Amino acid sequence: MAPTIRDEIKQTRPFRSPAEEAMTNLARTGRLVSDAGDLLFKEFGLSSAQYNVLRILRGAGPDGLGRNEIRDRLITRMPDVTRLLERMAEAGLVRRERDPDDRRCVPTYITPKGLALLDQIDSPLTALQQRLFGHLSPEQLGMLSELLTLVRKRP
Amino acid sequence: MAPTIRDEIKQTRPFRSPAEEAMTNLARTGRLVSDAGDLLFKEFGLSSAQYNVLRILRGAGPDGLGRNEIRDRLITRMPDVTRLLERMAEAGLVRRERDPDDRRCVPTYITPKGLALLDQIDSPLTALQQRLFGHLSPEQLGMLSELLTLVRKRP
DNA sequence: TGACAATAAGTGTCATAACACTTATAATTC
């Protein structure tokens, strides 16, 4: 095995490829930012998954959305949306009712309380975004968003 | 409340600031990439936190590292490192022993088995990085890494 | 039309992450 030479290379050149460096940076920065978000959402009694559900449902409008649709739109893969929605329904943030026409479906709707909570989060979230990204210029932020979008648009 | 006009603006202009756009993109892309990593590590019986611990310990060399040191170097904030290390010790990937000179300390070392596992993961991880980032040029990846690093270097 | 496939949602179970709290040991200071 004797990996001494390889290890020396690793120490002076910590990344073996631009892709490795990008992946590591993305993991680190992504966690930093999402941890900050988690802390903020927690002040309002939400997990970040719950916050995203609220945003998704607000965007969906009065028709609501089914469980699988919500799951697919969530940022993170999340197998247990049913109970997530149940907890949110208990908290009064969403409402679920079985569709009488297609009794398989149980669309979920955001409630006025859920909308109000989103409104309440709005301003501190903007402040957090300024705190996290305010030292970058709009051009830099635009470039960052472009590159991140490009990463997701893999052929 | 009547947020109709504001909502219309939101629909046509989904992001209210470059910072909001960057944060959302970072969250989405970060999750995409770390989910892919999670799936890979799971094939080897590891969580991504465990993989990072192994990397940290390999980098630390023969002196090992204490629990708090490991916790601070981890990508994600992680309050429960003790039991994480316990599980890894049970799996034979690390070894812990209380320092006789300072009996508060229980430095943790990577074992040959842990090193071998890291080696085994190496090649599929490189392949994954190519799959995730191969469609970007080295210049684009370099720029992405720079910007992500800059985000973390907030004053 | 009756069997079978497809779709939507839900459940049981387990391991783990989160959080607050506690113990053990060493260093400091009066």
Add this chain to the structure above:
DNA sequence: GAATTATAAGTGTTATGACACTTATTGTCA
């Protein structure tokens, strides 16, 4: 040198996420 503070690690409990499996309802087609 006794009391106090600091440091390192560990523990108890709870809620949640992960995974595989199941149920309920509708659509399809032989």
